[in-house]
Amino acid sequence: MPKKQPKPDETAKQPAKEPEGNPKAASKRPVCKAHAHGGRPCRQPAVEGREVCRYHGGLTPVGLASANFKHGRYSKHLPKDMEAAFFDAVADPDFLSQRSEIAMMTSRIETLLEAAKERSGGSSESWKELRTIWRDLNKVLKDGVEARKRDDKAEIERCDRTYGELFSRVGKIIDGAYEADRLVTNALRLLEPRRHLVESERRRIVEQAQVIEISRVAILVELLADGVRKHVRDEIVLAAIGREFTSVLGATPLQPADAGNGEA
Numbered sequence: 001m002p003k004k005q006p007k008p009d010e011t012a013k014q015p016a017k018e019p020e021g022n023p024k025a026a027s028k029r030p031v032c033k034a035h036a037h038g039g040r041p042c043r044q045p046a047v048e049g050r051e052v053c054r055y056h057g058g059l060t061p062v063g064l065a066s067a068n069f070k071h072g073r074y075s076k077h078l079p080k081d082m083e084a085a086f087f088d089a090v091a092d093p094d095f096l097s098q099r100s101e102i103a104m105m106t107s108r109i110e111t112l113l114e115a116a117k118e119r120s121g122g123s124s125e126s127w128k129e130l131r132t133i134w135r136d137l138n139k140v141l142k143d144g145v146e147a148r149k150r151d152d153k154a155e156i157e158r159c160d161r162t163y164g165e166l167f168s169r170v171g172k173i174i175d176g177a178y179e180a181d182r183l184v185t186n187a188l189r190l191l192e193p194r195r196h197l198v199e200s201e202r203r204r205i206v207e208q209a210q211v212i213e214i215s216r217v218a219i220l221v222e223l224l225a226d227g228v229r230k231h232v233r234d235e236i237v238l239a240a241i242g243r244e245f246t247s248v249l250g251a252t253p254l255q256p257a258d259a260g261n262g263e264a
Contacts, residue, residue, distance in 0.1 A: 098201045105194045112187035120180035
């Protein structure tokens with residue numbers, strides 16, 4: 001009996017499927033990095049911008065385009081009670097603005113200075129009070145000396161009590177002045193960070209205005225490019241105009257209208 005011939009590997013002889021669309025354009029794309037059944041490398045062209053073909057998930061949305069996208073670089077590490085605040089901050093259009101920080105620091109400086117004014121009682125008023133207390137202290141000291149000479153116990157007791165009250169008032173004025181100086185020092189320390197915030201916000205506003213102007217210029221360039229593509233069909237002329245765009249803008253917005261699909 002003749003020996004049965006082994007069945008050939010049908011999958012090995014199957015030619016690779018021709019890529020959809022323009023074969024020339026598809027052949028320039030990198031080959032899919034996935035593997036077919038049996039461990040053979042897939043020979044299909046990868047989807048543009050991806051590493052695999054359409055059969056191995058190349059058309060599946062990824063990143064922000066994916067419906068299953070939930071976590072970014074930091075959000076995946078956040079506790080549940082912080083996620084809402086995190087995504088609110090990400091969606092905040094004024095997230096980079098520092099006006100709130102400037103306002104908060106300004107109010108803090110004003111609060112410190114107002115508290116310093118209250119603690120010191122006003123520098124001129126404090127000095128007036130200290131002068132009055134000094135005079136009263138000198139008088140009560142003299143009265144005390146005379147009372148001791150006469151051995152007037154009632155007068156000695158009154159002078160000692162008055163002296164203690166005046167001395168306590170001096171201590172309160174000194175404590176208030178020290179606290180006021182501390183508050184003013186803290187306020188002065190905030191002035192430099194506030195200046196940096198104001199300068200940073202000023203630069204942000206200027207740069208934002210420049211970005212808006214650049215976006216308008218980009219829109220104008222695209223409109224001009226669309227107009228040229230609409231009315232100029234000669235590819236040589238388009239290429240020449242494209243070189244002019246490149247020399248001015250550093251980019252070429254002009255291509256033949258049907259260059260994307262490979263048609264003449």
